[in-house]
Amino acid sequence: MRNRNICFIVLFSLMLVTPAIVSFFRGDDEVVNIENRKSVEKPVFATDTIQDATFMQKVICHVNDLKSYCTDYNKYYVDHFVFRNPMTKLYLAAKMRSGEGSLSETVISGKDGWYFLGEFYSNIVSESMGYRPFSSTDIDVIKQNILQCKSFCDELNIPIVFVVAPNKMTIYYEYFPYQAERKKSRYDQINEIMPELNVDYIDLKSLLLCNKQEDKFLYRKIDTHWSFNGSYLAYKAIMGKFCSYCPQMSFRHDSMYVKAYDMLSGDLSTMMAMPEMREPVEVYYPKCKPEYDEASQVACGRFQYIKRRGTYDAKGKILIFGDSFGCALFYFLASSCHETLFYQAIGGSHFDKDAVLREKPDCILMEVCERELEALCSVFGEHQYCE
Helix, strand or coil: CHHHHHHHHHHHHHHHHHHHHHHHHCCHHHCCCCCCCCCCCCCCCCCCCCCCCCHHHHHHHHHHHHHHHHHHHHHHHHHCCCCHHHHHHHHHHHHHHHCCCECCCCEEECCCCCEEECCCCCCHHHHHHCCCCCCHHHHHHHHHHHHHHHHHHHHCCCCEEEEEECCHHHHCHHHCCCCCCCCCCHHHHHHHHHHHHCCEEECHHHHHHHCCECCECCECCCCCCECHHHHHHHHHHHHHHHHHHCCCCCCCCHHHEEEEEEEECCHHHHHCCCCCCCEEEEEEEECCCCEECCCEEEEECCEEEEEEEEECCCCCEEEEEECCCHHHHHHHHCCCCCEEEEEEECCCCCCCHHHHHHHCCCEEEEEEEHHHHHHHHHCCCCCCCCC
């Protein structure tokens, strides 16, 4: 009996210690992130002390450093726990089978197979519902930044068009699992101030809501972004503006695109650790495809960008400042002019004066998605307010 208890204690101890040992000796490059987010980096213990400090001050400094290191290492260990990936997959699969609304703080399970981004990202739910509006100070800063962009472009005689890509739950709220009274959102606040600023602005929220069809979804069920149908609607509205300034640009009609169907995964399915989950998607591509430069990450001015360039047998040049929603727009716009340059900012949309002066475009598109609207508070790189 005693030997059995000893064996049980040894086995139980091994179960507790083995994951920690494996996690400690396993390199960071061996860790595969299945949750579509940045992993916590391994902390480094700081040994610097205050210059000319007393012995007790040095001791206190080292103790505080040790506390911080232990806290940071605990976060790192939780994020790199050796059994984290398989346990995460089992947990999320169980949550899906149970039919609960929230899979985690990152993904929310909606109705009829729809999934939505959770509150973890940019407080997207509360912002879409109108429970985290911009302050009056934020609005003043945003007005100033937008007018500064427009004034700069006006001096160069370059038209600029502003658009906000709505959140998926803004357009398809009926599929969101928790129904509650919605208030004036940040998108609504931006929508209100644009007319008084006298800038070229397209209200994509109204456009998309007016064109919803039961058999042609404008957003994808397992992705946070709009579908080809949704981005094509936005493209037509944007090109309507651009062609009024530059008639030499070519507006591409439906008949100029080939439509096909494909089974695609999405960013939400990746966040749920289920990259094998796919959905049927109607894909558009031009009959005569533009040529694309390989995307590269570059430093441009004070910002980091993913830079893409497309060229086509047409006239005109478009410069796009945007985010991930602008990717689909880029491929449509690239087939409408000779050259299209897309600066996809890392960490929000930014306006770069140096890029405008260097590229000398015929038209500029400033696109920002609803969940990143606070980027308008720091559109030139210096975050000023945005509570």
